[in-house]
Amino acid sequence: MSEECTHDCSTCGSSCEHVDAKDLIAPLNKDSSIKHVYAIMSGKGGVGKSSTTASLATAMAKRGYKVGIMDADITGPSIPTAFGLDTRAVGDGESIFPELTPGGIKIISLNLLLENKGDPVVWRGSLLGGVVKQFWTDVRWGELDYLFIDMPPGTGDVPLTVFQSIPVDGIVVVTSPQDLVSLIVTKAVRMAEMMNKPILGVVENYSYFQCPNCGEKHYIFGKSNLEQVAAELQVKVLAQIPMDPAMAAAMDQGAMETMEHNYLEPVADAILAHEQG
Template sequence: MSECTHDCSSCGESCGERTAPMDLHAPCNELSSVGKVIAVVSGKGGVGKSTVTCSLAAAMARLGKKTAVLDADITGPSVPTAFGIHEHAVGSELGIYPAVSKGGVALMSLNLLTENETDPVIWRGPVIAGTVKQFWTDVIWGDVDYMFVDMPPGTGDVPLTVFQSLPVDGVIVVTSPQDLVSMIVTKAVKMAEMMNIPILGLVENYSYFKCPDCGGEHALFGESKADRVAAELGLKVLARLPIDPALAAACDEGRVEEYQPNPMAGVAEALVAGRV
């Protein structure tokens, strides 16, 4: 039974006998110890969520923290490519070992398990959600200070599974300046709130393009709406990222850890300092 949610003095029921809600969190692999779990979400695809996740993980590792990325975007896994990892994960009777990047970031993604990176994943939602849960329970993560979960866009089976099964400490919402963003971001934020997950703040990607010739900043996707949306939802704006072809190329070429200045370095520092 669930805990009482009303004024017991007026109902006449014996609410004191009710128990607290069942804890649905799945146990982490017994050979693992994970500190903070932060989910990076977006209300829609194509806003650069994976780039933000990988940049944040790379920045955190540079701060000397043991960092991991759980790629929960099963049908569109791109995390290994950004870190230049193309080999298969190795398993044992104790579990699956994550791949480790040059910078020491532990990674698990479906691309590390399929025969070919380009093989499509034609699975129904419950199977996909179950796979994500296994990435938490069956992968030997070891000692991790910060784990970032690269979520698929939207509010479907996988986000629900992650929020219910993993001890998520907070959510970072990635958005863009486009007009529909307010409604879409609100959906993602409300889902996190309904699951009692703290929202750490917004990251606006594609905020502007800085001309390499004149140095001027141009809002190619419209003027920034981050401040307005954040104010409406009572959230912080953690960062505004420019359109940067060099960063996109670094991710495509597996060099996300090498790219400097890292656009998420300030957010990583704020997380460590407890300002977020």
């Protein structure tokens, strides 16, 4: 079994010893050019991963960059809702065209392709991974400075497909201040390390609630031990985001681009610093 391979090669009838990881990268759509790709992932669901992705994409777009989001959370897509998109994406027989948000962010999601957005996606992992791969090969992204991939929770088939098929430049791990934070973050970080993908750091959502009257911070889920966990894993804490009713409302109302305060600005700074050296 090769170090580049994540499964038992004897089970697939082939030898992976001489396979370079670069050989597994799928070709980008011929009418597209993407400079940087970043994946937003978590070891579990319900930690605000999609709101983090939407906020980060918005922060980069407002800085003047050309930005896109690939919604790879196939069975739980929420990115179109975050930006108020309710039309269906179309194609020309060769490529699929991403939808455009009011702020100019290009979006592709399975919910933009389904005839009925309420229909469940009851597919096996191989089919889910195939769709995500097609989002890279068949979507006409045009010219992008940044593509952000909103990953599904966990470390299963789809994340594996993304890391093997798409040239991801870095990963942001999202978590919340609960007792399982150590295990959740560790799983995500370990997978990134196995796939040889650099980790920019960790974002913690729901860190605290700040009283709008007195400004005091209340730690609803208890004080986090993220700093300790991050130190043990040798990763940075990029941001600790409060419980903000305005952000929840913006996600539900499709108004993420109109948020006055963007908590992901420090992560945008970290991405730019990562590229500079």
